Structure formats: C-alpha cells, structure tokens
Amino acid sequence: MSDYHIPVLLKESIDALNIRDHGIYVDTTLGGGGHTRAILERNETITVVSFDRDEDAIKQTASLQKEFSERLIIIRDNFANLRTGLALNRIKHIDGILFDLGVSSHQINSFERGFSFIYDTDLDMRMDQSAELTAFDVINKFPFEKLISIFYEYGEEKESGRIANAIVKNREIKEIGTTTELAEIIDRTVFSKQKIKAKARIFQAIRIFLNNELESLKIALEDSVKILHPSGRIAVISYHSLEDRIVKKFFKNEAIDCICPPDLLKCGCDKISTLKIISKKPILPTSTEISQNNRARSAKLRIAEKKEIL
Ligand SMILES: C[S@@+](CC[C@H](N)C(=O)[O-])C[C@H]1O[C@@H](n2cnc3c(N)ncnc32)[C@H](O)[C@@H]1O
Structure with a gap:
C-alpha cells in the first residue's frame, strides 16, 4: 500500500462503477493513484483518464503512467474542467466516473503545504501550487x-x-x-x-x-451527467457533510421527473430525470477498514446511474 495515500472504500467504489469491456472511465481525483490502478486492473480492455490539480500527485504517479501508458491518460487540471480536458483528448462520452474528494494524506502530511495546524509552516493550503x-x-x-x-x-x-x-x-x-x-x-x-x-x-x-472545492464539485457533477453513456455510473466518496449534502441533493434532483408544485394539475416544467439512484443510503467503510485507516472514518460513498433518455 502506498505511503502517499491509502485508498478508501476501494473495492466498494470500483464495484460501484460497474466496469464494462472497452469503456472509458474517469478518476477525477488521482491522488496517490490507488483508485486509478484498481480501475485499470479490473479490466484490461478499458481506458482510464485521471485528473488532479496537484503537481505532486502527477509526479508521484510516474510509474503508474509508465506501467499503463497505453490505457492511462493523466490530466493536470481541476476536475471542474472535465469536459475540456476530455475534449482535448478527443473524448466526448464516458462510461463511468469516480470522485474521491478532498485532500490526500500526502497533502496533509507535507508540512510545507500548510493544510494541517499540527505543523508550524507558512499559511498556504493551495491544492494547485500554481494558483x-x-x-x-x-x-x-x-x-x-x-x-x-x-x-x-x-x-x-x-x-x-x-x-x-x-x-x-x-x-x-x-x-x-x-x-x-x-x-x-x-x-x-x-x-x-x-x-x-x-x-x-x-x-x-x-x-x-x-480551492473552490464545492463549486468545482457542482460543476463536475452536472457535466458528468451530460457526458455519461446510458447505464454509466457516477460514484462519489465524500468526507464531510457539506460535500455529501451536495451529492445527495444533486442525485435526488436528477432522479425526479417533475419539480412542479404539488397543487398543479398538469406538469408544466417538462423536467425529465437523468439519473437512477443506486445507493439509497450511503455506503460506509467497515469497522475493519476504519481500524486500518483512520481517514476512512468519515467517508460516504454514493452511487447513481445514467438513465436512457428517450
Ligand atoms: C482523497 S485524494 C484522492 C486519493 C486517490 N483516490 C488515491 O487512491 O490515492 C484527493 C485528490 O484529489 C485532488 N483534488 C481535489 N479536488 C480536486 C479538483 N477540484 N480537481 C482536481 N483534483 C482535485 C487532490 O489534489 C488530491 O490529490
């Protein structure tokens, strides 16, 4: 297991993607590459595109890039720019997308980054060192x-x-x-x-x-729905209630057909649902995982699937 970051809810999140042959999968949060590697290893016919805005994450996954050079594309950017990043690689549609939000253990433990009050260092906290x-x-x-x-x-x-x-x-x-x-x-x-x-x-x-974290998440969730193939999955691991609330609300809103007031006799909003919620309740780590990785204690995984839109 990497010192950089121990992946959280690893099996659960990869299972959530329901990986299909020859698909294109996006890992929006490369970090130490734990989830990216697991997606690549799950099926040797698929391609993975992984994003991270942190230069450290990109550098330290050099061996992963080398090992899977034919099937892995790495993009250093905010995942809010998901569609642009994919378009630059001539990708219009994808088959699944994973978000493992927040900061990596490496970022927290790199004292000079200033994410933790435990270390005495400059006030920095940028995920993207060029910001x-x-x-x-x-x-x-x-x-x-x-x-x-x-x-x-x-x-x-x-x-x-x-x-x-x-x-x-x-x-x-x-x-x-x-x-x-x-x-x-x-x-x-x-x-x-x-x-x-x-x-x-x-x-x-x-x-x-x-780091504009919540706005980036909202943008990327909206864009994910637009580019997912029918039956493609969105899996999101969040670590605090602000993130989880956004994901829950977004999935719920995308899963309903009509948002007209209940007293209206005929629907006038013409809204059609785009997602089916797969995880009615969030999936949580087991006590064994939490005992091995304290960072997992606050994790919640939510999953939704793109509907066939007729
Ligand atoms: C929890 S870690 C991911 C760990 C990874 N799943 C693994 O197994 O090693 C989150 C990573 O996402 C990156 N990140 C967070 N928000 C981002 C954003 N809006 N755009 C791109 N990368 C982001 C962080 O820089 C960090 O490296």
Missing part, C-alpha cells in the same frame, strides 16, 4: 465580514464572528504568517473544550474556500 491566492492572503487581506462568511459557510463554526474578530485585531498589530500563529489565535478565542474542533473547522473552511 495565486493562498491562505495567507485570505487571513491577512480579506475583510472581517468575508472571513465570518467563509468560516460559517465552509466550516459551520458557531464562533465564526469571535474568531474573525480576533484575526482582524491580531493582524492590525502584525501579519499572521504561519499555521501556528493562526492556530494560537483560535486557541485564545474559543472555549477550552472546543479548541481542537474549532481549529479543524477553521482550517477546513479556508481550504474549501481557497
């Missing part, structure tokens, strides 16, 4: 109200106002340059029982905002 905006900019330059809305919306942090206020007061005296400085401000602001959770929520909020 201009960093966590430093957010913390030191964004207005008070914007900080509150980021912490509240993406971290669901009740103390967002007090934390934003403390950040603004501190940065008036001196720039907040490191993860430890930010973590200490949060520690001094919230009550003792909440300190670790508050730091986790604030760091998560900055990361999600900075």
